[in-house]
Amino acid sequence: MPNQNGSVFGLTILSPIIDDEKATPSHDLQIRKYLATLPTGPESPFAQAPGTHLARLVVMDDVVFVGYPAIEEHLQSKYLVFETNCDADLDEYLSGLAKAVPDHLDAIWSHCVGYPGVANSGAFIEYMKACQLETTLFFAAVNDKSVPVTLRALQTQRAVTDFIADHQGMEPARLQKEFLEFVGKLESEPVPKPGTMGPQRALKTGGRNE
Amino acid sequence: MSNINGKVYAMNAITPMKPWKTLVVKAFFLLLRLVKPLQKDLINLSFIEFARWVVIPRSRFPYVGQGQVKDEMKYDYLLFFSNFNGTWNQYIDAFADVLGSKLNLIWRWSEKFPGSNPVTGFKEYIARVQFDTDYYFTAYPQATANDLKSAHIVQASLDDLVQRARSCSPAEFSTAYLNFVIQVQGHLGETGEAPIVF
Numbered sequence: 001m002p003n004q005n006g007s008v009f010g011l012t013i014l015s016p017i018i019d020d021e022k023a024t025p026s027h028d029l030q031i032r033k034y035l036a037t038l039p040t041g042p043e044s045p046f047a048q049a050p051g052t053h054l055a056r057l058v059v060m061d062d063v064v065f066v067g068y069p070a071i072e073e074h075l076q077s078k079y080l081v082f083e084t085n086c087d088a089d090l091d092e093y094l095s096g097l098a099k100a101v102p103d104h105l106d107a108i109w110s111h112c113v114g115y116p117g118v119a120n121s122g123a124f125i126e127y128m129k130a131c132q133l134e135t136t137l138f139f140a141a142v143n144d145k146s147v148p149v150t151l152r153a154l155q156t157q158r159a160v161t162d163f164i165a166d167h168q169g170m171e172p173a174r175l176q177k178e179f180l181e182f183v184g185k186l187e188s189e190p191v192p193k194p195g196t197m198g199p200q201r202a203l204k205t206g207g208r209n210e
Numbered sequence: 211m212s213n214i215n216g217k218v219y220a221m222n223a224i225t226p227m228k229p230w231k232t233l234v235v236k237a238f239f240l241l242l243r244l245v246k247p248l249q250k251d252l253i254n255l256s257f258i259e260f261a262r263w264v265v266i267p268r269s270r271f272p273y274v275g276q277g278q279v280k281d282e283m284k285y286d287y288l289l290f291f292s293n294f295n296g297t298w299n300q301y302i303d304a305f306a307d308v309l310g311s312k313l314n315l316i317w318r319w320s321e322k323f324p325g326s327n328p329v330t331g332f333k334e335y336i337a338r339v340q341f342d343t344d345y346y347f348t349a350y351p352q353a354t355a356n357d358l359k360s361a362h363i364v365q366a367s368l369d370d371l372v373q374r375a376r377s378c379s380p381a382e383f384s385t386a387y388l389n390f391v392i393q394v395q396g397h398l399g400e401t402g403e404a405p406i407v408f
Contacts, residue, residue, distance in 0.1 A: 002239075002243060008260075010260070010262050012262065012264050012289070012291075013272075014266075014271065014272045015272065015274075016272065016273075016274060016278045019279075031344070032344055035344040035345040036344070036345075038345055040212065040215055040345070040346065040347055040351075041351075044347045046347040046349075047347070047349065052347065052349060053259075053260070053348070053349055053350075054218065054220075054259060054260055054293050054346075054347065054348045054349070055346075055347045056220045056222075056291070056343050056344075056345060056346045056347070057343075057344055057345040058222055058341065058342070058343050058344050058345075059344055060222075060224070060341060061341070063224055063226065063283070063285075063287060064224055064225070064226075064338065064339045064341070066225065066226060066320075066321050066322040066335075066338060066339065067322055067338075070226060070285075070321040070322055071226075071284050071285070073226075073283055073284055073285065075271070075281050075283075076278075076279035076280070076281050077271075077278060077279065077281065079271070079272070081222070083222075083262075083291045085259075085260040085293070113274055113276055113277060113278045114274035114275065114276040114278070127274070130272065130274055131272040131274065132272075133264050133266060133270075133272070133289075134264070135262050135263075135264050136235075136236060136239045136262075136263045136264055136265045137239040137242055137243055137262060137263045138260075138261075138262045139249065139252055139258065139260065139261045139262065140259075140260050141253070141256070141258060141259050141260070141355040141358065141359065142259075142355075142358050142359060142362065145358075145362060147349050150349070150350060150358060150361070150362075151349065151350060152365070153358075153361035153362050153364065153365040154350055154352070154353055154357070154358075154361045154401060156361065156364055156365045156368055157357075157360065157361040157364045157365070157397070157398065157401070158400075158401065160364055160368060160394065160398065161398040161400065164391055164394075164398070172380035172381055172383060172384035173380040175380075175383070175384065175387060176375060176380050176383040176384075176387075179371075179375055179383070179387065180375055180376065183368075183372050183375070194349035194350070195347065195348070195349060195351065196351075196352075197216065197351055197352045197402070197403070
């Protein structure tokens with residue numbers, strides 16, 4: 001299945017944007033304005049809904065004319081492109097979005113032709129699938145790890161770095177005891193929220209470029 | 211507009227193809243998909259987190275009715291979406307250097323594609339067919355593709371060590387811990403803010 005690589009799904013959706021000359025500002029501009037105010041960190045709608053590794057929303061104004069002797073042609077509609085790299089099952093992912101961030105989805109897609117709204121979850125999923133394009137080739141650098149597993153691994157990597165630095169040359173019995181305490185503490189910590197930068201670390205100075 | 215979030219850059223590009231040429235491109239993509247070793251260079255580039263190519267046949271732009279005018283184009287279109295680490299110039303340079311021949315096999319069927327070498331013409335073409343991202347999210351903005359791979363190696367090694375640490379003597383643990391440090395020492399690079407590159 002070309003849309004999937006391992007356990008990661010590559011979803012590509014093009015939704016036609018309403019072309020209404022009476023709308024001021026135009027619907028594509030209204031989408032752009034809304035997207036410009038949308039947070040991209042842990043408050044992002046994609047951080048609040050489960051399963052998004054990376055996602056983008058793009059207003060595609062037209063196809064590109066590459067110059068003569070190619071033929072110049074234009075789209076009848078502008079399209080809202082939704083490209084996401086997400087975990088597992090498509091229906092599950094879309095219904096997760098619909099449950100977690102219905103207001104954001106409606107605010108964005110209500111400018112698209114035929115959008116039924118998320119109030120009817122079945123119609124919403126059906127609409128998104130009607131606008132879906134099949135991916136021809138999908139590449140993923142890591143294709144067998146979910147979002148929470150990845151965030152946990154990044155948290156572990158940071159903690160292990162600090163632990164090793166702080167426990168050099170320690171006597172074995174004490175090292176073992178402190179290691180098990182460290183692991184217990186690490187396992188009890190919550191998985192970091194998607195979209196967070198991780199803890200601020202002090203700048204290291206004195207490098208050879210200074 | 212935000213093509214960048216943390217350490218990742220979102221690139222979008224669209225190129226026109228004569229419909230008969232689409233068959234060739236699709237056959238090549240099928241080959242790349244089925245014969246995984248052919249993706250080796252893409253994997254070795256190591257700064258691409260996710261990338262995809264999507265072929266849109268000329269009469270298959272999504273159509274939902276309800277007043278939408280159906281798009282009937284003369285060309286098929288090849289969409290390309292990439293999520294990579296580093297700057298645009300670094301990406302295009304490395305892409306052209308490492309994947310030059312394969313890139314040519316993918317894009318040579320697109321109208322006016324000049325080839326990936328010399329890279330100046332290639333960059334001009336990409337700049338022409340690229341369009342900007344309005345909104346970009348990543349669950350782990352502090353991490354690059356290599357950070358992700360390394361983090362999973364550290365996690366797996368730690369899980370192994372934890373199993374042993376609970377039942378072995380301090381002397382045995384000391385040896386196992388040393389082996390663990392040797393295993394993960396190349397994977398402990400710090401994540402955090404991206405460096406500023408001009």
